[in-house]
Amino acid sequence: MSAVWLASPEQAKAVAGLLVEFRDHLGHLRPSEQSCMESVDRLIGRADTEFLLAAVGDGGAPAGVCQLRYRHSVWTAAEDCWLEDLFVSERSRRRGLARALVRHALGRARERGALRVELDTHEDNHEALGLYESLGFSAYCKGPSRSLFLGVRLDR
Numbered sequence: 001m002s003a004v005w006l007a008s009p010e011q012a013k014a015v016a017g018l019l020v021e022f023r024d025h026l027g028h029l030r031p032s033e034q035s036c037m038e039s040v041d042r043l044i045g046r047a048d049t050e051f052l053l054a055a056v057g058d059g060g061a062p063a064g065v066c067q068l069r070y071r072h073s074v075w076t077a078a079e080d081c082w083l084e085d086l087f088v089s090e091r092s093r094r095r096g097l098a099r100a101l102v103r104h105a106l107g108r109a110r111e112r113g114a115l116r117v118e119l120d121t122h123e124d125n126h127e128a129l130g131l132y133e134s135l136g137f138s139a140y141c142k143g144p145s146r147s148l149f150l151g152v153r154l155d156r
Contacts, residue, residue, distance in 0.1 A: 119151075
């Protein structure tokens with residue numbers, strides 16, 4: 001069983017720590033830990049950004065993070081939600097945290113009146129594509145790069 005919740009500003013350090021772990025997982029050197037912390041501090045209190053945290057079991061330490069960004073769309077006359085980041089620590093993978101985070105993200109988007117959630121991932125990230133497709137996302141090629149654009153329409 002997993003627990004998912006909306007991160008509070010007091011949990012910014014946990015959010016930033018997971019994003020740094022994500023950076024390391026991707027093999028990137030930037031952004032720095034300090035930059036991650038400053039960015040999370042800047043975003044976590046904004047109305048257009050939410051961070052979700054997930055743990056294995058109730059009361060566990062955060063082991064997964066999802067960043068959501070919202071913007072109004074002229075084309076749908078409603079909010080769009082961009083699922084910007086999704087990461088689960090290696091020690092907690094294969095326990096349903098990523099699925100729980102995305103499901104919670106879809107629920108948060110619906111609560112805010114969004115009509116679609118969009119994201120991108122790499123074409124060769126088969127596990128992520130399988131997860132997203134199983135939750136209703138579909139792929140649209142963005143061009144010659146290996147990045148894919150995925151979206152799902154949400155019913156009101």
